[in-house]
Amino acid sequence: MPEPFYTYNLYPNGHYISSASFTLANRLLHIAVILVCLLLTACSAERNNPLSKTYHNTTARYNGYFLAREKMEAIEKGIQAQVVYDYNQPLPIYPLLDSSTAKAFAADLEDVVKKASFPIQWHKNSKWVDDSYNLIGKVRYYQLNFPDAARTFKYVNSTSKDANARHEALVWLMRTFLVTGELDNAQSVSEFLKKERLNKDNARELYLARAQYHRLQGDTTAMIENLALSLPNFEEKDAESRVRFSLARLYQLQRQDKEAYQQYSRILRRNPPYDLGFFSRLYLGQVSELSDAQDKERMANHYRKLLKDSKNNEYKDKILYEMAQFELRQQNYDKALEYLNASLKSTGALPNQKAYSYLLAGKVYFEHLNKYNLAQAYYDSAVQVYPPGAIDYQQVVERRDILTDFATQFSTIQTQDSLQRLARLSEGERLQFVQQLVQREEEERLQALAMQQAKQQTQEQGRRGSLENTRRNNGGNGGNADNSGIWYFDNPAAMATARSEFVRRWGDRPLQDNWRIRSRGEATEQAPVAQQQPEAAPAEPTQSPEERMAAQVQTYLQNIPTTTAALQQSERQVEEALFKLANIYSQKLKDNTKAAETYEQLLARFPTTGHAAEAYYALYLIYDKAGDERKTAYYNKIKQQFPYSTFAQLIDDPEFLSKNAAENIKAHTLYDSAFVYYENKEYKETTRLLAQLGKEYPRNDIADKAAFLGVLVTARTEKPEALREQLQQFKAAYPASPLLPQANQLLTTYQELEQKNLLRREAPQVITALHRAEKGASLTPEEKVSTEIASATASTAAEIPLPNKQTVKDTAAAPPDTVAQKVSTKQADTTTQAAPPVVQPDTNSTTANPEIADPLAYDVSTDSAFYFVLLYPTAAPAFKDVVAKYEKYNSTYYKKQNITIDSVAFSDSQTMLVLRSFPDVKLAQSFNVKQKGPQAPIGRIRGVEFTTFVISSANFQKFKQKKDLETYLNFFRNNY
Secondary structure (H helix, E strand, C coil): CCCCCCCEEECCCCCEEEHHHHHHHHHHHHHHHHHHHHHHHHCCCCCCCHHHHHHHHHHHHHHHHHHHHHHHHHHHHHHHHCCCCCCCCCCCCCCCCCHHHHHHCHHHHHHHHHHHHHHHHHCCCCCCHHHHHHHHHHHHHHCCCHHHHHHHHHHHHHHCCCHHHHHHHHHHHHHHHHHHCCHHHHHHHHHHHCCCCCCHHHHHHHHHHHHHHHHHHCCHHHHHHHHHHHHHHCCCHHHHHHHHHHHHHHHHHCCCHHHHHHHHHHHHHCCCCHHHHHHHHHHHHHHCCCCCHHHHHHHHHHHHHHHHCHHHHHHHHHHHHHHHHHHHHCCCHHHHHHHHHHHHHCCCCCCCHHHHHHHHHHHHHHHHCCCHHHHHHHHHHHHHHCCCCCCCHHHHHHHHHHHHHHHHHHHHHHHHHHHHHHHHCCHHHHHHHHHHHHHHHHHHHHHHHHHHHHHHHHHHHHHHHHHHHHHHHCCCCCCCCCCCCCCHHHCHHHHHHHHHHHHHHHCCCCCCCCHHHCCCCCCCCCHHHHHHHHHHCCCCCCCCHHHHHHHHHHHHHHCCCCCHHHHHHHHHHHHHHHHHHHHHHHHHCCCHHHHHHHHHHHHHHCCCCCCHHHHHHHHHHHHHHHCCCCHHHHHHHHHHHCCCCHHHHHHHCCCHHHHHHHHHHHHHHHHHHHHHHHHCCCHHHHHHHHHHHHHHCCCCCCHHHHHHHHHHHHHHHCCHHHHHHHHHHHHHHCCCCCCHHHHHHHHHHHHHHHHCCCCCCCHHHHHHHHHHHHCCCCCCHHHHHHCHHHHHHHHHHHCCCCCCHHHHHHHHHCCHHHHHHHHHHHHHHHHHCCCCCCCCHHHHHHHCCCCCCCCCCCCCCCCCCEEEEEEEECCCHHHCCHHHHHHHHHHHHCHHHCCEEEEEECCCCEEEEEEEEECCHHHHHHHHHHCCCCCCCCCCCCCCCCEEEEEEHHHHHHHHHHCCHHHHHHHHHHHC
16 A cells, blocks of 8 residues: 555644645745845845845835934924015015024924934935935034034035935035025035936925025026026925015016016915915005006905905005005005005004005105105104115115205204294394294193093093993902902902002002001101101292293293304304205205205305305206206306316316326325425425425325425424414415314414523524434533424424335335325324424433334324225135125125225235225224124135234334234234
């Protein structure tokens, strides 16, 4: 009998199993072991077989990266939700990041790092490692750790094999550069990505980053272009609507109403969030065509409907503002102002809305009604609340300052004219007029007081009614809770009402015993003291209405210019105010009609005004530009009355000033050389150069300085009588010169010595005595006295910060602005120094000898001009356009300072950029500190060594010769 194909095996428990089943079990066990081995092999991060890659990619994506990405998207939505938008401006492309935002999301951001680190640590061979690094870079970005963020994105770009991950890292690197102000680096990244093919997400983010770059650059056209290119790449409709809104607002700024209308309409078709939809509908009225009365009525009904809708109560002020804009388009200025005033009285939820309402009212008064006083008031209010980050903030501030100056001059004219009219009245009429004026003011004051009391009484009645209702609700005893279960003393409204009632009846008395019989602040418990306290109060006696009015009358009468001197002073104020007002009309407000009227009013009222030549020239320019033949009359007046003035030269040669500036440079060079000869006691050569200066450059701007140097030479070489005569001539010829105090001091010294009969008689004796004194030889008593004037002049000369021979050589090669600024600065410096004392004989040898002290030693004396200096490598690409960048920077932030820029070679490898001039060292130092900020031209430069510092004008001349950077920096740190 054949054996069966299967057998039975006996298990220890006595059961049997077939051999076939046993074999199948073994096979399954073997398969399981193999699978486990394969799984363990796939878990190794060092293997690159298909099974290992599949395992690690799946685990990295869904166990780490997915969770981290979801968390990051939630964080970004949270940051976006915190933004409070100003819908009057284009919406920001990126939400503003600050320390509070980073702190609020700190825990969530760290959780993202923890989740994103899982694929990096445990699945190194997966394709999600670079994406996880990008998430960590974003976390560092939101944590404001921009250096680490940049390093992370650079690492991904250099190591990742996934093009999309590299592109994402580069876009975020560009965003990081934009935040840190490294615009050049951001531009480089943008240019590189132009050559790459990006997916939709990266393309969208790149266009937004480029739009942000152009926003920082102030290029609205390029910003519009990039925002428009980003729109097809959006998937989230709300984010797309925000970008469309910004694009529409930018189109409005560019006066492209048709394009703006299209964007607003597309926003409304996509069911946007309520705020975005509301403002899109609101702004449609600004860009809609108003071709006929039907369109106007339709838009008016649109605004009225928005205003009546209760859902828009929080936007009432904005709706009224837009209604004013609508009326302004139709040139209904009074109606526009009515809506603006209503907008200002309303309260709403929008930030900065009052600022825009104030500004629009100011524009109506300024641009359309020419009521500059009212415009100034509205502009001033606007600046107080205007957002500093707005695009036109600086323009608003500048216009406010112009109008403030205008209002000051206009008010001065009106006030002085009114006072002069009163001065021309008889004494009785004048007194009667002032009494009537004070009486009217008193009546207005009483009316205002009555209105205020009535308002307070109404409010008090309302509080009493509220208190009564509260008592009624509390059962009349205040001991039980009302229907809501709130005890009386736990009810804040009831307590506030009761306190107000108490203060009204008893005053704000402290909590203490016997408060009814105590005066406020009284500490003693004796009743008689409380009764005596009112008698001690008359420290401030109250005036009766009659006494107050009489005192006001006397105050007004004292201000009326009844004397000849007071009237002349009043006239001078009017003259100066008229001239300044005309200049404001002409140069700042660009209102040539009003400017011409004001100039002519000035000339008619003050025919001998000192501003006649300039007024004639201004009128000539105004009428010449308008093609008015009246220009001929003013041309003739300038030629006849002021034939040698600068204005006469400018009429014939408009380039006269630039030509004269070149001649002034040469005159300054001659003057510097003359002073060097004076310091070296070569007085004949000094006199020769001064004569040459006056002959060759008669219209130089340092005539007073040259004349005063001639005085100093006379003090050293001529008889005392010649010095006195020359000093008197100097005072007569240059009454406004800043050197006048020194001239007066010399003349005073001369007169004192003349009264004592101690003047020297012969010049050669003085020269000999001076030389002997400088060499330390003993002098006779007569010689000691006779050298005092010469010593005083030497001291005076030493205090004038002029260059020595080395500086003259440098000056000849210096740029025009450098020399002109240097000399004008020297002249200004002398105005701040006190007149030098007469040097005594025993100290004359040290103070009069210029060779004892180092002439190039840096000095901390007061200066009237300070420079900002930048030293940088000439070949560095980062400084290629630094001059143009500083010109733009200064015109934006330091326009009023009129800063000039000069670039000169400092060494073979370094260039020196000089920005001049700042009136004081604090402003210059502030400018220097701000260069570290991202908005400064050099604030974003990295990896290149450069130096910035502040230096006075006098020390700058020495620095140019010595070129000892470290020495000067040590001097500046120790003294400033």
